[in-house]
Amino acid sequence: MTTDVLVAADTPSAEPPGRRGGLSPLARYLLIRLALIVPMLWVLVTVVFFLMRVIGDPITAAQGGRLTPEQIAERKAEAGLDRPILVQYVEYLGNILRGDFGTTLTDNREVTDILIVNGAATLELTFWALLVAFSVGIPLGRIAARHRDRGPDVLLRLFAIVAYAAPVFFVGLLLKLAVAPFGWPTSGRASTATELTLAKVEPQTNIMIIDAILWGEPEYIWDVLQHAVLPAIALGLLTGGIFLRLVRVNLLQTLRADYVTAARARGVSERQVERKHAFRNALVPVVTVMGMQIAILLGGAVLTETTFEWKGIGYELAQYLIRRDFLAVQGIVTAIAFIVCIASFLIDAIVALVDPRVRF
Amino acid sequence: MRRRVTVLATAALAGSVLAACGAGQNDDDSDAALIVGTTDKVVSIDPAGSYDNGSMAVQTQVYQYLLNFPAGSTELTPDAAEKCDFEKPTVYVCTMKDGLKFANGNELTASDVAFSFKRIVDINDPNGPASLLGAMESVEARDDKTVAFTLKAPNDQTFAQVLVTSAGPIVDEDTYPADGLLDDDAAVEANAFSGPYTIGEYKKNELAEFTVNPDYDGTYGEAKSDVTMRYYADSNNLKLDVEKGDIDVAYRSLTPTDIDSLKKSDDVTVHTGPGGELRYIVFNLKTMPGDDDAQKQAVRQAAAYLVNREEIASEVYKGTYTPAYSAVPEGQKGATEAFKDKYGDAPDQAAAKKTLDDAGVSTPVELNLQWNPDHYGGSSDQEYQAVKRQLEEGGLFTVNLQSTEWNTYSEERVKDAYPAFQLGWFPDFPDPDNYLTPFFAPNNFLQSHYEDDAMTKLLDAERVDADEASRDATLAKAQEMVADQVPILPLLTGAQVAVAGKDVKGVSDTLDPSFKFRFTALSK
Numbered sequence: 001m002t003t004d005v006l007v008a009a010d011t012p013s014a015e016p017p018g019r020r021g022g023l024s025p026l027a028r029y030l031l032i033r034l035a036l037i038v039p040m041l042w043v044l045v046t047v048v049f050f051l052m053r054v055i056g057d058p059i060t061a062a063q064g065g066r067l068t069p070e071q072i073a074e075r076k077a078e079a080g081l082d083r084p085i086l087v088q089y090v091e092y093l094g095n096i097l098r099g100d101f102g103t104t105l106t107d108n109r110e111v112t113d114i115l116i117v118n119g120a121a122t123l124e125l126t127f128w129a130l131l132v133a134f135s136v137g138i139p140l141g142r143i144a145a146r147h148r149d150r151g152p153d154v155l156l157r158l159f160a161i162v163a164y165a166a167p168v169f170f171v172g173l174l175l176k177l178a179v180a181p182f183g184w185p186t187s188g189r190a191s192t193a194t195e196l197t198l199a200k201v202e203p204q205t206n207i208m209i210i211d212a213i214l215w216g217e218p219e220y221i222w223d224v225l226q227h228a229v230l231p232a233i234a235l236g237l238l239t240g241g242i243f244l245r246l247v248r249v250n251l252l253q254t255l256r257a258d259y260v261t262a263a264r265a266r267g268v269s270e271r272q273v274e275r276k277h278a279f280r281n282a283l284v285p286v287v288t289v290m291g292m293q294i295a296i297l298l299g300g301a302v303l304t305e306t307t308f309e310w311k312g313i314g315y316e317l318a319q320y321l322i323r324r325d326f327l328a329v330q331g332i333v334t335a336i337a338f339i340v341c342i343a344s345f346l347i348d349a350i351v352a353l354v355d356p357r358v359r360f
Numbered sequence: 361m362r363r364r365v366t367v368l369a370t371a372a373l374a375g376s377v378l379a380a381c382g383a384g385q386n387d388d389d390s391d392a393a394l395i396v397g398t399t400d401k402v403v404s405i406d407p408a409g410s411y412d413n414g415s416m417a418v419q420t421q422v423y424q425y426l427l428n429f430p431a432g433s434t435e436l437t438p439d440a441a442e443k444c445d446f447e448k449p450t451v452y453v454c455t456m457k458d459g460l461k462f463a464n465g466n467e468l469t470a471s472d473v474a475f476s477f478k479r480i481v482d483i484n485d486p487n488g489p490a491s492l493l494g495a496m497e498s499v500e501a502r503d504d505k506t507v508a509f510t511l512k513a514p515n516d517q518t519f520a521q522v523l524v525t526s527a528g529p530i531v532d533e534d535t536y537p538a539d540g541l542l543d544d545d546a547a548v549e550a551n552a553f554s555g556p557y558t559i560g561e562y563k564k565n566e567l568a569e570f571t572v573n574p575d576y577d578g579t580y581g582e583a584k585s586d587v588t589m590r591y592y593a594d595s596n597n598l599k600l601d602v603e604k605g606d607i608d609v610a611y612r613s614l615t616p617t618d619i620d621s622l623k624k625s626d627d628v629t630v631h632t633g634p635g636g637e638l639r640y641i642v643f644n645l646k647t648m649p650g651d652d653d654a655q656k657q658a659v660r661q662a663a664a665y666l667v668n669r670e671e672i673a674s675e676v677y678k679g680t681y682t683p684a685y686s687a688v689p690e691g692q693k694g695a696t697e698a699f700k701d702k703y704g705d706a707p708d709q710a711a712a713k714k715t716l717d718d719a720g721v722s723t724p725v726e727l728n729l730q731w732n733p734d735h736y737g738g739s740s741d742q743e744y745q746a747v748k749r750q751l752e753e754g755g756l757f758t759v760n761l762q763s764t765e766w767n768t769y770s771e772e773r774v775k776d777a778y779p780a781f782q783l784g785w786f787p788d789f790p791d792p793d794n795y796l797t798p799f800f801a802p803n804n805f806l807q808s809h810y811e812d813d814a815m816t817k818l819l820d821a822e823r824v825d826a827d828e829a830s831r832d833a834t835l836a837k838a839q840e841m842v843a844d845q846v847p848i849l850p851l852l853t854g855a856q857v858a859v860a861g862k863d864v865k866g867v868s869d870t871l872d873p874s875f876k877f878r879f880t881a882l883s884k
Contacts, residue, residue, distance in 0.1 A: 059486075060770050069774055075486050106487065107403045108541060109564075173596070180600050187597035191606065192395050192588050196569055199561040309597050311566050319401065319565075319593060324766065 026352055033348050037341050044337040045096060048330055049089055057081055058105055058326040079105075079327075092330075101335045104320060104328035111331035114316050115339075120206030121189060122312030125235065125305065126297040128228045132236025133293075136163075137243025138286075142279070144244065145251035156244060163241030172234045172307035185227045187309035194223045231308040235301050239293050246289055250282035257281075284355050291347025298343050299336040392884045393586040394864065397598045397607040401565050401591065402544070403487050407529040408480045409541040411489040413612065413786075414565075416526055417589070420876050421570050422553040423529030426454050426473065426507075427520060428579035429874035431866075431881045434693060434790050436520055439579040440468065440530055440554070444523070446826075449514030450497070456505045462532045463558045463573055464551045470501035475533035477509075485541060489526040492788055495519050515824040517831065521789035524874070530554065556583045556880045565591045570879060584866075584883035602628055602859050608884065609860040609867060611877055616678040616739060622859050630859050633871025634691030637854030638684055638785045638795065639736065641729070641747070643847060645809040648779040649725050658719030659727075660846035664703045665712035666757070668750050669851055676742045681852040687795050687842045689853035691873050694792040694835040698843035699850060709754040716756060724758040727751070730773070730781040735766040744782065747851070774807040783848075790873040792835050793823055799848060800838070810847040 023031070052058070059075045076082045080091070095102065101111035144156040176186040185191065189208045190198065197220060198211040205211055209228070212220040254260060255278050263277050264270075302314035309315070313336065320328035400414030407419055428439035438444070444454040460468035477499045484490045495518065497510040511519055522528065532552035536542050542550070548562040556576045560569035568589040576583070590607055592598040599618040602610035603625060614622070623630050643660050650656030669683030682690065685700040703711070716723055731744040744761055751757040764772065773781050783806070787794045798805050800815050818838045825831040842848070856871045866881035 056768065056771075078486070107401075107564075108409065108487075108543070176596075176600060180604060183604060185606070186600050186604075187592070187594070188590075192567065192590055195563075195567050196561050196588065199563065199567070306593055309592055309594065315593065323401070 029352055030349055033345055037345060041337060041341055044341075045093065045334050046089075048333050048337070049092055050085075052326045052330045053085060053088075055326060058324075096334065102327055102331035104325050104331070106320070106323050106325040106328070109328075111328065111335055114328075114332065115313065115335050117206060118311060118313045118316050120312075121208075121310060122298060122301075122305070122314065124189075124207045124209060124228075125231055125301065125310055125312055126294065128232035129235035129239060129297060129301070129304075130290075130294065132232045133239035133243055136237065136240035138247055140240075141244040141247025142251060142274070144248040145255070146274070148252060153248075157248070160241040160244040163237040163244075166238075168234050168238060168301070168303040169307045171237065172230065172304065175230045175234060176307075179230065184229075185223075186230060188227055189310060190220075190224050190227050194220050198224075231304050231310050234307070235297070235304040239297070242289065242293065243286060246286045247282060250285050251278055254278040254282045284351075287354065288347075288351050291351060292344065295340045295343035295347060299340045393588060394609065394879070394882055394884060395588045395590055395607040396609045396611055396879070396882075397590045397592055397601055398611050399592045399595050399598060399613050402568075404541060405544045405547045405559075406536065406542045407476070407526060407531060408483045408488050408536075409485045410487055411492070411526045412487070417611075417877055418559075418568060419526070419529045420555075421557040421587075421879050422555040422559060423531070424460070424468070424554045424576075424578050425528040425530065426523045427528075428524055429790075429872070429876060430579050430581075431869040431878050432872050434873050436524065437579045440473070444520060446515065447508070450511045452509040452511060452516075452519055454507050454509075456507070457577060458505075460554060460577065461575055462535075462552045462554045463575065464532065464535070466532050466534050466552065468530060468532070468554050469504040470507040471504065472533050473507045473530050474499045474501040475536075475538070476529065476531045477527070479531075479536065479538050480527055482539060483541065492522050492525050492527040495522065513824060515826055517823055517826060518789070518791050518793050521791045521794075524876075525789045554578075556580050556878075557587070567591070580878055580880040583880040587879040587882065599859075602861070605861055608864050609858055609882065611858040612856075614857065614859065616676070616680045619680055619857055619859070620678040628859050628861055629864075629867075630857065631867040631871055632680075632855045632857050633868065634689075634873045635854040635856040636689065636692065636787045636790060636873055636875050638687075638689050638787075638850060639681065639743070639852040639854070640684070640687075640783060640785070641780055641849040641851065642773075642783050642806050642808050643780050643849070644776055644778060645847065647776050649727055650719075650721065655719045655721050657845060658715050658721050659725055660849065661703075662712040662715050662721075662725070662756060663727075663751060664699060664843075664846050664849055665708045665715065666751050666753070667747060667849065667851065668707050670705065671750070672743055672746045673852055676739050676746055677852065679855075680857055681854050684850040684853040686839045687799065687848060687850055688792040688835070688839055689795070689850070691853070692787075692790060692792055692795065693873075694832045696836050696839045698836075698839040702840075702843045707750060707753070709756070712754070712756055723756045724752075725756065726758045726760070728760045728762060728779050730762050730764060730769070730778040732766055732769050732782055733763045735769070736782065736784045740782065743851075787875070790875065793819070796835070796838055796842075797823065800842065806848070808847060810845075812841070812845070815841055 057076060059072055059079060059081060080088065099112070103110055140156050144153045147153045180186050198208065198215055201211040201214050208224045209221070212224045255274065260273055260277050263273050299313070302318050304310065305312045305315035306318045313332065317329065317332045320332065398417065400417060402414045402418055403412050404410040404415055405418055407423065424440040426439060426441040427436045427444055429435070430437050440457060440460055441454040442457050444452065447453040456470050462468055477493060477496065480488060481490050481493055495512055495516050497512050499507065499509050501507050509519065535550040535552035544562065544564050548559045551558055553559065553573065554576065556573055556578065557570035558573050560571045562568050570587045570589065572583040572586055595614050595618060598610050599614055599622065601607045603622065605627065619630060622628055645656060648656055648659065650659050673679065673681045673683055683705070684690070685697040686695055688695040716725070729744065729748065731740055733740060748759040748761050751759050772778060797819050800810060801819055802811050802816060804810070815838060818834055818841070822831050822834040822838065825834060856875070858867050858871060860867045863884050865883050870876070870878045870881040
């Protein structure tokens with residue numbers, strides 16, 4: 001798809017350099033990005049809708065087994081699944097435009113309700129995972145760059161590959177087995193007693209750590225933190241491995257740049273060169289990738305959430321898949337696509353604000 | 361400064377992990393409240409919208425039924441009713457107890473009872489239990505204390521059992537809508553419960569807090585402690601938590617391997633009881649191997665001679681399933697061991713060969729056997745590999761195993777696509793008829809072309825026979841006929857398994873064929 005149509009025709013008037021059609025480069029960039037979201041979402045929604053229909057009809061999938069063919073046919077008619085597929089598709093698009101992602105087949109829940117209730121858990125896990133990813137990826141990336149091609153660098157690169165490539169459920173299982181004998185929590189967002197207490201917090205945010213802080217007793221905060229450690233490590237290492245490699249590569253590149261050579265020539269110490277001149281610039285690509293990672297994490301980390309009983313959007317998606325509730329899956333996947341697209345746009349906007357090169 | 365923050369964050373995380381070595385679990389059980397873990401999911405607290413194990417586990421604790429099963433018994437006992445009996449062959453009448461109330465203060469009367477049954481039929485929710493009330497013509501409250509059910513068939517002996525199923529919970533007509541479902545949060549908020557517990561905190565499929573209802577007057581007796589139900593997705597987490605003592609009881613569903621491992625633990629006890637689940641092979645009488653009906657029957661009988669149920673139960677399922685020697689599994693009232701009587705309890709190659717030879721069936725018989733990888737548990741693969749090996753052992757059969765995902769499986773099995781295929785069954789209520797009529801009556805759900813006038817007569821007779829001894833005799837005849845004709849080949853029946861801490865009492869009391877896990881039986 002070309003973006004020409006989105007760019008206003010040049011006016012030969014005395015426009016300031018870099019402006020077209022009265023729009024600043026930043027505004028133009030953001031408008032184009034925003035306009036691209038619409039066809040992207042339409043394609044996603046369409047693919048998800050027709051994929052779900054290819055799999056089979058949702059009624060048989062979720063409720064077949066004990067129902068006779070007549071009962072299944074009756075229920076298909078009730079759900080409107082006996083109508084032509086294009087009619088269903090147009091209706092589905094209309095519902096989405098009204099913000100209605102549908103209702104689950106197996107337990108009559110609104111998909112929007114799932115997003116609100118379980119989205120908080122996903123948001124919390126995203127925060128913890130990023131905390132781990134930054135704590136691991138950025139300092140270790142710097143260390144690897146400093147010791148380029150020497151022992152620490154080789155070891156750290158190996159670690160990054162393993163962290164990135166190892167399946168989350170496998171890492172999760174290893175972590176659980178390692179700490180279970182010591183009584184450390186291996187699943188859930190808090191112990192039962194804590195969850196029952198925090199359910200009474202007003203206002204209820206569903207973000208466990210915030211609810212614990214609002215409740216104000218250290219034992220509950222500690223309990224929530226304990227429960228967050230394993231899933232944060234399992235998911236954070238994956239992202240941390242990516243960050244480590246990115247920081248290392250970009251730092252090595254910027255350390256070879258002319259302005260860095262010039263700084264060295266001025267007698268600036270190597271430590272200062274790296275900290276003041278190279279590191280900040282090396283972070284720009286990291287921020288871009290980080291944005292994409294955040295967007296993906298916000299869509300729900302299915303395997304991590306399921307492995308650790310972290311009841312977020314990814315967890316719910318997995319549960320509905322297991323129950324073959326394809327209407328729920330269709331709604332949740334579509335909603336996740338929306339979240340990822342909007343999060344990506346916001347992150348692009350932030351990157352564009354931070355790094356002027358992106359706009360041109 | 362920023363470097364310091366990063367270092368601090370890393371140190372804090374590392375510190376947390378290191379602190380784990382000295383960390384104990386949060387074992388705040390000052391009020392001896394119990395925590396029960398499960399992987400079952402709740403579809404709906406509203407009885408009109410659910411017909412599944414997870415929902416029933418909640419409904420069992422918070423609703424009353426007209427009749428119920430006390431722990432460890434399958435004898436029907438008055439719950440909200442004072443008594444129930446046939447007034448006429450087609451009219452079943454229940455008289456209510458005095459002074460029954462819902463926890464919200466509303467009175468529980470016969471009108472609520474009639475409303476509860478009517479709305480299930482009227483709403484007819486796809487996930488609901490309306491199908492269980494197929495025998496009910498109508499229901500009416502004659503006065504505050506009397507409710508009368510008009511039945512479609514005279515003397516229907518199974519109807520009383522239906523009152524204890526997912527169709528039986530009594531709801532408050534001032535709270536529940538007549539034409540739609542009440543969502544879970546609204547149901548909890550309304551507190552229209554009259555069972556042994558009410559619900560405190562509730563997060564659907566995460567946590568449910570059951571608080572003792574002091575006003576309960578029913579079959580189960582007084583609850584001993586509050587209970588919190590914790591929901592899991594991964595049975596491995598359920599296993600780890602019960603092992604560590606983070607939860608007191610793990611009830612449904614641990615894998616056979618996990619149960620086997622927990623049996624060796626000093627910290628927990630593995631409790632088992634009759635479960636009622638039946639796993640079996642269905643033969644499509646039209647498409648299965650054999651040139652005529654006699655040959656097809658011989659093939660089925662030969663298979664019955666060759667399967668080794670004991671081996672599958674112990675090797676594949678580690679004792680979590682036991683051999684099933686009848687269509688009505690062991691532990692159910694009226695169950696016989698018709699298959700053991702006819703075919704023995706160990707493979708008999710000679711008898712199988714003679715059966716096939718006598719019918720003129722050429723061997724090896726090529727049998728396409730279909731199984732399902734995603735609906736009957738992760739061990740189905742091993743189960744059917746074992747069946748294949750057993751049938752092929754003497755060279756009488758060549759078995760082609762094929763598997764299909766459930767969505768397709770459900771559609772194809774009723775279209776004559778599979779000559780022989782795997783199915784499983786959970787009973788609706790603990791009555792032998794529930795293992796026979798749905799399978800062998802005309803237009804049964806198996807859709808395997810089995811229909812037999814003699815069997816239909818037997819089933820029609822047992823359903824309306826009020827005399828227990830004569831009914832049992834009829835049921836035995838029906839089971840004998842199944843063993844002779846082999847329209848299905850019963851393999852295993854599932855034991856109910858619950859794993860509990862050593863300090864938990866009462867678990868075994870509630871593991872009975874009624875399949876109701878009553879929290880009232882539990883204490884620490």
